[in-house]
Every structure is written in C-alpha cells, then in structure tokens.
Amino acid sequence: MKKRFSVFPLLLIAAGFSSFSACASDSLKINSPVGVVADADNAGLKLPAGFGALKVAEALGKARHLTVTEQGDVYVKIMGRVAEGKGILKLHDANGDGKSDATTGMGNYGGTGIAIKNGYLYASSDEEVFRYKLNAQGEVINPAQAEKIITGLKKGNQHETKSLTLDNDGNIYVNIGAYSNSCQEQDRQPGSLGRMPCPILDSAGGIWKFKADKLNQTYGNGERYATGLRNVVGLDWNNQLNQLFVMQHGRDDLHNIFPNLFTEKDNAELPAETMYALKKGDNAGWPYIYYDPAQKKKILAPEYGGDGKKEGGKDAIDPVIAFPAHLAPNGLLFYTGNMFPAKYKNGAFVAFHGSWNRAPLPQEGYYVAFVPFENGKPTGKWEIFANGFSGMESGVTPRSAAHRPCGLAQGPDGSLYVSDDQKGTIYRIIYNGK
Amino acid sequence: MKQLIIPAILGITLMAFQTTPAKKTPVKPAVTKPAVAATNPLKASMERGKTVYQLRCLACHQPDGGGVPHLNAPLDGTSTVKGNDKAKLIRIVLKGMKGVEVDGEDYSNVMAPHADLLTDQQIADVLTYVRNNWTNKASAVTAAEVKAVRAKNK
Numbered sequence: 299m300k301k302r303f304s305v306f307p308l309l310l311i312a313a314g315f316s317s318f319s320a321c322a323s324d325s326l327k328i329n330s331p332v333g334v335v336a337d338a339d340n341a342g343l344k345l346p347a348g349f350g351a352l353k354v355a356e357a358l359g360k361a362r363h364l365t366v367t368e369q370g371d372v373y374v375k376i377m378g379r380v381a382e383g384k385g386i387l388k389l390h391d392a393n394g395d396g397k398s399d400a401t402t403g404m405g406n407y408g409g410t411g412i413a414i415k416n417g418y419l420y421a422s423s424d425e426e427v428f429r430y431k432l433n434a435q436g437e438v439i440n441p442a443q444a445e446k447i448i449t450g451l452k453k454g455n456q457h458e459t460k461s462l463t464l465d466n467d468g469n470i471y472v473n474i475g476a477y478s479n480s481c482q483e484q485d486r487q488p489g490s491l492g493r494m495p496c497p498i499l500d501s502a503g504g505i506w507k508f509k510a511d512k513l514n515q516t517y518g519n520g521e522r523y524a525t526g527l528r529n530v531v532g533l534d535w536n537n538q539l540n541q542l543f544v545m546q547h548g549r550d551d552l553h554n555i556f557p558n559l560f561t562e563k564d565n566a567e568l569p570a571e572t573m574y575a576l577k578k579g580d581n582a583g584w585p586y587i588y589y590d591p592a593q594k595k596k597i598l599a600p601e602y603g604g605d606g607k608k609e610g611g612k613d614a615i616d617p618v619i620a621f622p623a624h625l626a627p628n629g630l631l632f633y634t635g636n637m638f639p640a641k642y643k644n645g646a647f648v649a650f651h652g653s654w655n656r657a658p659l660p661q662e663g664y665y666v667a668f669v670p671f672e673n674g675k676p677t678g679k680w681e682i683f684a685n686g687f688s689g690m691e692s693g694v695t696p697r698s699a700a701h702r703p704c705g706l707a708q709g710p711d712g713s714l715y716v717s718d719d720q721k722g723t724i725y726r727i728i729y730n731g732k
Numbered sequence: 733m734k735q736l737i738i739p740a741i742l743g744i745t746l747m748a749f750q751t752t753p754a755k756k757t758p759v760k761p762a763v764t765k766p767a768v769a770a771t772n773p774l775k776a777s778m779e780r781g782k783t784v785y786q787l788r789c790l791a792c793h794q795p796d797g798g799g800v801p802h803l804n805a806p807l808d809g810t811s812t813v814k815g816n817d818k819a820k821l822i823r824i825v826l827k828g829m830k831g832v833e834v835d836g837e838d839y840s841n842v843m844a845p846h847a848d849l850l851t852d853q854q855i856a857d858v859l860t861y862v863r864n865n866w867t868n869k870a871s872a873v874t875a876a877e878v879k880a881v882r883a884k885n886k
Contacts, residue, residue, distance in 0.1 A: 360801075360802070377802070378802065378837070378838060379836070379837075379838065455830045455831045455840050455841065455842050456803065456840050456841045456842065458840055478842075479842075484844065484845075485842040485844070486841075486842050486843070486844045487844040487845070488844070488849065551791065554791050565791075654792075654794065654800040654803070654804070655791060655792075657790055657791050657794055657795060658786065658790055658791075658795065695794045695795065695796045695798050696794065696798065696799070696800040696801055697794065697796060697798025697799065697800075697801065697806065698796060698798065702801075719801075720801065
C-alpha cells in the first residue's frame with residue numbers, strides 16, 4: 299500500500315519540544331511505528347495527489363467542532379439534544395492505526411464550540427462557555443468540575459451556536475449570532491423592512507471578547523470586539539499574525555423577500571460568504587449591507603432602501619476574501635503543521651457545510667476548501683481541497699447529503715481532522731506524498 | 733364509469749369552495765387544467781399546490797421536503813404533516829412559527845406568517861400537496877377547512 303504513512307519521525311521531532319517531553323513516552327506508545335494508513339477509498343473523499351484520508355470514528359451524532367490533544371486524542375463537541383454525558387466525546391486511538399478504539403463522553407449540554415488552550419479544554423453550549431482542567435496526558439481531570447466562565451449569552455431563533463477561539467494573551471472570543479436573517483420588522487417576511495437601528499446588535503451579531511480564566515462572566519464583563527457579523531461559525535486565531543479571522547454566513551432570501559428586486563438566480567448567488575481579518579472595534583456591516591461577490595462591493599440591503607446596486611457601509615470593513623453565496627462556512631483553521639507540502643503552511647482551510655438557500659437552483663458547498671495566504675493575506679485564489687462528503691454528483695439537498703463537513707482541527711503530527719455533523723463521521727486527512 | 737362520477741361531483745364541490753376571500757394574491761393564480769379538475773380534484777389540487785409550494789415553501793423546505801437539519805423542519809415523513817390535526821397545520825401556515833420540535837429534533841429557523849400571502853384555496857392546495865407528496869399519504873385539506881381555522885384565529 300502506497301498510502302501507508304508513518305508518523306514516527308514527526309513524533310521524534312515533536313518529542314524534542316519541552317511541552318511534549320512529559321508525555322513523549324505515551325505519545326510513542328499511542329502512535330506506534332505501524333503508522334496511520336489511509337482507508338482504501340480515502341474515506342470516500344476526493345483529495346489532491348499525495349493526500350489520503352481515513353475515518354477515525356463514525357456515527358457520533360451531530361459532530362460540530364473538534365480539537366486534538368498533543369497526545370492525539372480527539373475531543374468532539376456534539377450539538378442538539380445530547381444524552382447524559384454525551385455532550386463532548388473523546389476519541390482515543392490505542393494501537394496507533396489512526397482509528398478510534400475507545401469513545402468516552404462527558405458534559406450534558408449540546409453545542410458547537412470547543413478548543414484547547416494552556417492546559418484547559420473549553421466548550422460551549424448555546425448560552426454558556428465552560429472549561430475543564432487537563433492533566434499532562436491531555437485528559438480532563440474531572441469532567442464533573444466544569445468551570446463556567448461565560449453565562450447568559452443571547453440565544454434566539456437561528457444562529458444560536460456559540461463557536462469560540464482563544465488568543466495568546468488569556469482571552470477568549472465567542473461568536474454571538476444574530477437571531478435574525480436581515481433584522482426585518484418581521485423576520486423573513488416578504489417586503490418587511492429593516493429595523494433602524496438594528497436593536498439586535500447590542501447583544502448579538504458580533505464577536506464578544508472575555509477573559510479565558512474568569513468565572514461567570516456575561517455581557518457586562520466582556521466587550522463587543524467586532525460587530526455587524528450576522529453569524530460566524532468558523533473562526534480561528536491566526537498565531538502568525540496574532541489576529542482573529544472569522545467566516546461570516548451571509549444573509550438569505552433576497553428573492554423571497556424582495557421578488558421585485560432580485561431574481562431566483564440573484565437569490566442563489568448573493569451575497570458572498572466572507573472572510574474577515576478583525577481588529578478591535580471593527581464593523582462588518584450587517585444588517586445594513588451585504589457583500590456582492592460579482593460587483594466586489596458592499597451593497598445597501600433592500601430592507602434599508604437598497605436596490606441591488608446602491609452601495610453602503612462606508613464605515614464597514616471589507617472582507618479579505620469572498621466566496622460564493624450560501625456555502626455555509628462552519629470551520630476555519632490556519633494550518634501550521636509540517637506534514638503537508640509547504641504551500642499549505644499558514645494558509646487557511648475552510649469547511650463549507652453546504653448550502654440550502656440556493657434552491658430552486660442547485661446547492662453548492664459540502665466540501666473543505668484551501669485558501670492560500672501570502673504575506674498575511676489571501677492570494678485571492680482558493681481551491682476545493684477535500685470533496686465528496688455529500689456522496690452525490692448532483693441534486694444534493696441538506697437532507698440527502700451523506701455527510702456535511704463542519705469542524706476542522708490540526709493534529710500534533712500535522713494531520714487535518716474534519717468533523718461531519720450529518721452522520722457524525724470524523725475524518726483524518728494525511729499527506730503521504732514525497 | 734361510476735368511479736368517474738364521484739370525483740366529478742367532488743370536483744364541482746371543490747370548485748364551489750374556491751370562491752374564498754382573496755385579500756391579497758401576490759402568488760400567481762394557479763393554472764388549473766379544467767379537464768383534470770373535472771376528473772380528479774385531488775390531482776388538480778396537488779397541481780395547484782405544487783405551484784404554491786415552489787413559490788412560497790421550497791426555498792426552506794427543499795425540493796425533497798427534507799428541510800434543513802437543525803434549521804428548517806422537514807415535511808416528508810413528518811408526523812404532524814401526515815397527521816389528522818389539519819387545523820394545526822393550517823394554523824402554522826397562517827401564523828408562521830419560531831422554532832419547532834419535530835419528531836424529537838429541534839428546528840430553530842423562523843417561518844413567516846402566510847395569512848396575508850395566500851388565499852384559503854392556496855393554503856388548502858399546498859397542504860394537500862405536502863400531505864400527498866414524497867412518501868406522505870394523507871387526506872386532502874379543503875378551502876372550507878382553512879376558512880374555518882382562519883375565522884377562529886382572527
């Protein structure tokens with residue numbers, strides 16, 4: 299098998315780092331020289347030459363975001379109504395073949411966000427954020443001892459998930475999605491106009507910043523770091539630039555709400571899904587504007603007097619790159635590993651969950667894209683990196699898709715992990731080319 | 733031949749119900765093929781319902797009636813959609829809803845009210861359509877039933 303891949307040399311390098319030394323022997327035991335081998339069918343994925351994929355685990359439920367410990371264990375956050383002790387699943391590979399041999403669970407809350415930073419596991423429900431102390435083996439010491447660090451976050455209808463990421467200065471950034479499509483008087487009602495100013499923005503529609511180590515924080519303790527973001531699911535702290543990057547889910551229903559101004563084709567192709575490089579105080583413009591990927595302009599929303607041409611958002615920032623409409627970017631990861639070829643280093647992977655609101659036109663997405671970066675900025679070109687999740691060549695709908703990519707994580711060896719919240723498959727993508 | 737007579741009578745009865753109030757009709761009037769209506773009123777209602785579905789429902793509930801996981805409720809195979817409580821279905825279309833639990837799963841999106849967007853006949857047609865499309869098979873909804881629910885919920 300050409301797809302065979304050994305993680306052994308990388309682990310030796312990794313073991314040289316001081317943070318690794320305490321558990322190096324464990325790591326070597328876990329990832330035996332037998333190595334991680336791609337599935338014969340690459341787990342059903344289509345990948346660039348030299349890459350392979352395997353299914354780490356299957357049927358975990360609504361597997362949202364995930365994170366990998368230095369020892370290679372995978373923590374997965376499960377969304378929705380979870381059984382007791384099944385809100386966070388830990389996958390452990392005992393024999394080093396890359397496949398999970400033991401799944402254990404903890405936490406009684408559904409949610410999306412999960413991350414590891416400075417010896418703690420952070421995880422969110424749709425209203426709160428908790429953290430758990432990890433031991434030197436990357437295991438939660440006491441699952442019952444969750445520290446509630448953030449509470450009372452706004453949760454309305456739609457965009458209720460609270461995804462999160464952390465910087466290197468002790469702060470955590472949490473998305474609070476707008477509980478609305480376009481801040482209409484009557485949400486998603488044809489012809490209904492926008493509320494001015496949009497009252498949702500006081501407590502949602504942005505990214506809030508909190509301390510990573512303080513208990514029971516809520517709005518008054520945190521700060522609105524960036525506003526005018528309708529909903530962010532995929533976000534990541536770029537350690538090279540020391541900056542927060544987010545992927546916005548653009549608004550829906552331009553044709554359905556304003557059929558006289560927008561065609562079904564406009565509805566499918568507008569607005570862009572957008573990546574923003576955020577600074578404190580930034581405003582991305584929702585709900586007053588949307589970003590038109592063809593005109594490459596911020597366009598005044600029809601709820602606020604727009605006609606598809608009038609520009610708006612003079613104070614709003616521009617995206618650093620725009621993607622086709624409605625692809626639903628649910629995962630963002632800056633790749634810092636050494637396993638993949640050099641072009642991937644410091645570039646961004648984006649997991650596009652796949653569209654629903656392009657109907658009746660064909661749906662798009664359901665893949666993981668790669669966005670090359672140069673000098674801290676996207677080069678402007680992006681490519682589909684991993685495809686085939688839906689298992690369909692055409693006619694895919696959200697229900698019929700076999701899998702939908704959602705979360706992304708990087709393993710200690712540089713493997714890329716992808717979660718699927720349709721069937722609960724965890725994929726691991728490895729490079730075995732020369 | 734006898735089998736044809738009953739549907740024909742039903743067809744005429746249904747046509748009589750079509751004289752329901754049409755406050756606003758933003759949806760294009762459904763094209764009815766008289767020949768079909770005369771011989772098969774269910775099929776005619778389904779045809780009209782399909783037009784309404786495509787204009788007002790498909791964007792969220794999808795061509796396969798599967799909805800969108802966690803967001804928009806599915807219609808195909810859904811117990812409420814196939815069930816006997818037609819008044820509940822009619823109320824949902826008239827008044828919309830904010831989030832719903834369907835067969836143990838939560839759907840969080842907002843559905844706009846359609847009381848001012850669709851006539852009684854259009855609501856009857858589209859509900860008949862979703863109750864008898866995909867794998868669903870349930871009794872038709874009449875404009876009279878919609879009218880009664882609309883009056884009660886004024």
